[in-house]
Amino acid sequence: MSHCLSALGVEHVVIERGQVAERWRTQSWDSLGLLTPNWMTRLPGFQYEGSDPDGFMSIPDLIALFDRYAARSRAPVIPNTSVVAVEPVERRFRVVTDRGTWLADSVVIATGYSDLPAVPAAGDKLPASVTQVVPKDYRRSSQLPPGGVLVVGASSTGVQLADEIQQSGRQVTLAVGRHLRLPRRYRGRDILWWLDQLGVLSQPIETVHSIEISRHQPSLQLVGRPDHSSLDIGMLQDRGVQLTGRVRAINGFEVTLADDLIASAAAADLKMAEILTRIDRYIGLVGMETDDAEPFRPTWPSATDAPERLDLKAEGIKTVVWATGYRRAYPWLRVPVLDESGEIVHDGGFTTQFGLYVLGMNFQRRRNSSFIDGVGADAWTIAEHIGRSMVGTRVA
Ligand SMILES: Cc1cc2nc3c(=O)[nH]c(=O)nc-3n(C[C@H](O)[C@H](O)[C@H](O)COP(=O)(O)OP(=O)(O)OC[C@H]3O[C@@H](n4cnc5c(N)ncnc54)[C@H](O)[C@@H]3O)c2cc1C
Numbered sequence: 001m002s003h004c005l006s007a008l009g010v011e012h013v014v015i016e017r018g019q020v021a022e023r024w025r026t027q028s029w030d031s032l033g034l035l036t037p038n039w040m041t042r043l044p045g046f047q048y049e050g051s052d053p054d055g056f057m058s059i060p061d062l063i064a065l066f067d068r069y070a071a072r073s074r075a076p077v078i079p080n081t082s083v084v085a086v087e088p089v090e091r092r093f094r095v096v097t098d099r100g101t102w103l104a105d106s107v108v109i110a111t112g113y114s115d116l117p118a119v120p121a122a123g124d125k126l127p128a129s130v131t132q133v134v135p136k137d138y139r140r141s142s143q144l145p146p147g148g149v150l151v152v153g154a155s156s157t158g159v160q161l162a163d164e165i166q167q168s169g170r171q172v173t174l175a176v177g178r179h180l181r182l183p184r185r186y187r188g189r190d191i192l193w194w195l196d197q198l199g200v201l202s203q204p205i206e207t208v209h210s211i212e213i214s215r216h217q218p219s220l221q222l223v224g225r226p227d228h229s230s231l232d233i234g235m236l237q238d239r240g241v242q243l244t245g246r247v248r249a250i251n252g253f254e255v256t257l258a259d260d261l262i263a264s265a266a267a268a269d270l271k272m273a274e275i276l277t278r279i280d281r282y283i284g285l286v287g288m289e290t291d292d293a294e295p296f297r298p299t300w301p302s303a304t305d306a307p308e309r310l311d312l313k314a315e316g317i318k319t320v321v322w323a324t325g326y327r328r329a330y331p332w333l334r335v336p337v338l339d340e341s342g343e344i345v346h347d348g349g350f351t352t353q354f355g356l357y358v359l360g361m362n363f364q365r366r367r368n369s370s371f372i373d374g375v376g377a378d379a380w381t382i383a384e385h386i387g388r389s390m391v392g393t394r395v396a
Pocket of ligand 1: 015018022111115
């Protein structure tokens, strides 16, 4: 956003409660790598040009990249400064921080889609002797108390953590909900290369049947590892992970599970088969030379023996990892733009309050709006609107 505003000559500041790339500095686990290949690290005025375009960036390398990008863009970042209130005053906004107040004609909220962990209320029913961990606080398996681990959620985070913890020698049980299974590579190319070619990632909101349904799709079940391997629930079961359906209820050590594992696995298999068929058709249409299609191994047969109850005490499970996604909260936003669930109501990033925008939301304007690769296009749209409608920022 700052890069685009600068390019358009709009005076601005970037207020950040920590440092540039704060979330990546303080809320990533040690083994995390980007799940998007390096060539997808595209930002306004920046394109990855290193020697490993198909590799997956480590988080320390990503932080260094954001530092360089901010410096090169001369982004006027004010670090270690938390916004504590944004309120309308006449036709502007008063932005109150713990280190001073600004008056701004426009405000772009870029506090992130993956802001806070979304932990089901059932978590409150677990006994205090069971440790609960959310991904932002997880660093490595050795930090967990000895014993078995229940990982809840099988999207990108859940499968990575289940695999890592199981490989460290503990028994993992994985409660699987809806997920979007994808192979890492297909017919000789990264799966995201194909989705990029097909225009799936940059698909605009106007072309989807229901934006509400699309915004609630699970995230991609992908991992970025040096060997470009895939990870799915069938592989996890082969490695000894016990699979179950969704967590329905918790009462002390007793966890009730839904009888939906086959349905979730079969739905993910079907969706993946549909995507691969689209790729096959595209290859046929453009007449590309590619590798042969890999054999398709469905995951639903791994789902047939799921228990309906789990006694955490009897199973020796001492930790529950909630890989159940994210929510957002804006307690500092004193502008009436939130719906009853506390989400910002917006149309492609434009709120109903003139001059107030949001950036980085899931499927904000395109499917990849909350990805590094997609946020730039949305930032340009909003920056151009700001450029047309405002004159600058003044210190109060
Ligand atoms: C585990 C995980 C893996 C991911 N992997 C990928 C990937 O491989 N590729 C990809 O493209 N995307 C990935 N993403 C998505 C990723 O979140 C986005 O791509 C992108 O980094 C989000 O950037 P952002 O600036 O919108 O939000 P954030 O990175 O969340 O930044 C928001 C910033 O706002 C600051 N802030 C919040 N509240 C306040 C306040 N009140 N006052 C001042 N500052 C405040 C925070 O400190 C933070 O620095 C991943 C996300 C997660 C959670």
